[in-house]
Amino acid sequence: MPLWLDLLVRVVAVMVAFLVLPLVVGQAEHKVMAHMQGRVGPMYAGAFHGWAQLVADGVKFVQKEDIHPDGSDRTVFRLAPIVALFPYLVVILTIPLGPNGLVAQRLDIGLFLVLAILGFGVVAVLMSAWASANKYSLLGGLRGAAQLLGYELPLVLAAASVAMAAGTLSLPGIVEAWRPWWLIWQAPAGLVFFIAGLAEIRRPPFDMPIADSELVFGYMTEYTGLRFAFFLLAEYVGIIVIAGLTTVLFLGGWHGPFADQLGWLWTLLKVFALSFVIIWFRVTYPRLREDQLQRLCWLILVPVSLAQLVLTVAVKSLL
């Protein structure tokens, strides 16, 4: 395959994944939440069980008026949704789907890149919060920044544990090195990573920065139309990214029966199973209060991930 064709295929594949997967997760969220609450959810758009509901939502968002608050900083206000969405696009590039190089961009230090880029998301929260010129937005943004900075630590430590176990920072390399018994060995790190990841994408029960019952909608309060849709899209891509990273790092990515042919299917299956768990969490748990949130991070997740590092080193040196 010539280089340009290879490049084109990869770019198109990533764009399709970026546009389709969040819609699937979004629709699943509508339906799963509805059924868990004894409703049926959207039923009319697209005739069959409301499958086109999110497409209709998208059309609605495009039609809405693009409003800036009076005292806002317009340039920063406009840039923030793009900055929120961009890091996830880069992260999707690096998540391996299947064996034999089925990944958009194979990088030697993919894990490090992913962690660095995910950390960049805080900037978008602060930008949107400050530029909105709204007290609720600012409060939400400050909560968000404190939460993201705090949970970054257990996230990185848990990822470091699995990188040490695999002896590489490359995401496909980690999946290749993965063995089924790692499910037990790396279980604490996996749990910590998943919970910290939930907090990083501000999903319930970690949605204190958004907290619609007290802060209107946090740092997104003033956004309308397409810009708001960007934030919403970022949230659903975030679900895919966190589920994908947990799959790749802790659940063995493409490993499963017939991995050589069906590896990509296993990865997708695990990603969707984890996305389902993320939606399930939203329906099940009430929102954590700010002090409970920080307590969970600093007194439980950080010590557990540090203990996991010691365990990883001990087992690794015994082998």
Added chain:
Amino acid sequence: MTIADVLMIALGAVAVGAGALVVTSTHLVRSGLYLVVSLGAIAGLYLVLGAELVAWVQVLVYVGAVVVLLLFAVMLTRAPIGPSTDLDRPIGPSALIGAGVGLGLAALFADAFRWIEYPRGAPGTAERVGAEIFGTWVLPFEVLSILLLSALVGAIVLSRPDVGRREVKPDDPRETTDRAKEEDEEVPA
């Protein structure tokens, strides 16, 4: 000129331009955001030079943590939208120091390297950086770790008033006068 040269010049221009905007902008928070751009461009420079790991460390530590902390602190205190006209920014001394350091460094480098062309070093992959740090440079690395650890402990001690406080007896005249004096000093004149 190769593509790498062009990229070096472009990223360098972005870094210097954003850096200049950091100090000349009258918008407080925008200054912080320009700092993000400047540090990001420097990460790009590392990438062009083949120092992959250093580039991502730059993004993780400087863009993702240091600048965010800075913005966070500014927003907690005073971050008006729009220009702040009351900023105290003496332009003379800073321009002098900036221009002096810039010219001095440029002269030094021009004199040291002239037009010698050096072969490009091996790319700074994670493996190589790790081998260097834990091989040749292990002692400075460990010394720095201890320095960081002590700074961390110091920060905890400073931020927690219940650690290391002396018992204050109400009938001890020396202690109470000292405390009264301290409180007096804390009141801004």
